[in-house]
Amino acid sequence: MPDVSSDLPAGSIRGWISLPENIRSPWWELGRRLLLALAILAGTVLLVFLDRHGYRDANDPTGDVGFIDSIYYTTVTLSTTGYGDIAPVTPQARMINAFVITPARIAFLVLLIGTTLEVLASQGREMFRVARWRKHMGQHVVVVGYGTKGRSAIETLVSNGQNREAIVVVDPSPIAMQEAHADGLAVVTGDATRREVLRRAGVAEASQVIITTDRDDSNVLATLTVRQLNPDAYIVAAVREHENAPLMKQSGANAVITSSDAVGRLLGLSSMSPMLGLVMEDLLTTGDGLEVAERDLLVTEVGRQPQSLPDQVIAVVRDEKVYRYFDPVVTQLARGDRLIVVRPARELPWAPRPGTHGEALASDD
Known part of the structure; x- marks a missing residue:
């Protein structure tokens, strides 16, 4: 997993809470609807221009309608402004306006109004979901880092009865956020060594905090910050090097796991006794x-x-x-x-x- 302080670009949002969502992004919907609106506009302009001889321009001495006039007529018609200076005069043009352009006008307005309402509703719905999540969040588990260790820790918790909705992931990586969302987990995007990011994750009300980044210095700083925010939380932290374990405990961790020592011991056991290595791996594997x-x-x-x-x-x-x-x-x-x-x-x-x-x-x- 990348360093917790290096994945966010300068000026990016820190401590942003995002909950797993099944629907598409409102901005994706906005872009799609704008493209549809432009397609309706372009199609109507082309239709009016091809049938331009059926229209009369009251402001032109000859009454002719050109391409610019077609654009002008289409925009004021679809927006329901309708100045009346350009009007259909032949039966064919009037029928096209009645049965083609009028439905296009309705679709155009529905797209624009619907897009605005969808964006506002999506933002409001997301704010409501976050507020409701905060209200019910307490005695939850905060997992700092969604790499291999963090993902395995969460799988173990869930397999032993922990509710996914009571687990919050803190990670600065957009890729980690996508993976955590795919696993049905809430994510706070940001650097876990910052107090504000941990506050947004509800560390002060958490019962347990698991710290699993791949840098020991980041783990120590995150542990110190968590302990300051929540003196009663049970903190489990991982370190890569054995000599950093005492420092991690002094920082406030209740339990420290030395990943390199654990892996090295398992490798050594497997080398001396392959069957013993298989049994140890079996004990460490969840659900089997x-x-x-x-x-x-x-x-x-x-x-x-x-x-x-x-x-x-x-x-x-x-x-x-x-x-x-x-x-x-x-x-x-x-x-x-x-x-x-x-x-x-x-x-x-x-x-x-x-x-x-x-x-x-x-x-x-």
Whole structure:
């Protein structure tokens, strides 16, 4: 993905909110209708000029109508001005005016008036949609950068039950905006290191922010700005180089993913053990094979050992700390624990296993 500060030309709009839309742009419609209006005008001028002998010009001593007169007559006729200085005099010219030029006049006016109303209605509709979006936006997810990492993060969120309407993408690239719109996502176009751009994305009300640009310095600055705007947001940030991870955490990120280390480790595992590499890739792939998921502890599971549960428990979350399943601290599961498990991808990752739906959770009163 390009640098977040380099894709917008000088003077371009920053922080512009655009929602996914299925209809064509009003400016495309404007151009199309103007071309149709010009086609009607040109066709009518040609028709009048070819039948010019059926018209009389009261201001010309000879009464002849030339090409310029045909243009003049057509424009004042189609615009319903009708000065009357040029008029059809033969039956043929009058019939053409009645059955050809009059319908052309109506179509011409409908195109012009309809275009104006369409542009105003489209702008008003877009303003209403943005206002309604802002009103209902809260506790949403902001994803900075719609490159490969950002797109994969959103796919994972959506596959685990996150509503697409509650995800906002921040990216300066017009191409990224088109791709995000095609995926049904709202986009704020602009540089995510700028406070105003993040404000427009509703960062102050967001529950989570994912920062995935391809430049560590931009990620750090974006993280600092997000943390200033929203001290309570859960921030997940990606860094390319491992040495930048501590700086990212100092900037306010709750979780930092080192992309180069993760890819390098996966490559190394695949080299040493191709089958292990396939399993690790399976765990990281959404919607197929195995999934790593987090779920609540059931009432019936309180007091049991993690190894005795139907799910393959690999870790236990207790008091906001993560313990491995074999840690003596979590030998017996307690109310309020959450489980990190490996399970089939076809099961809903954030719900209890099939067959246990409807059972009371240990976190319930």
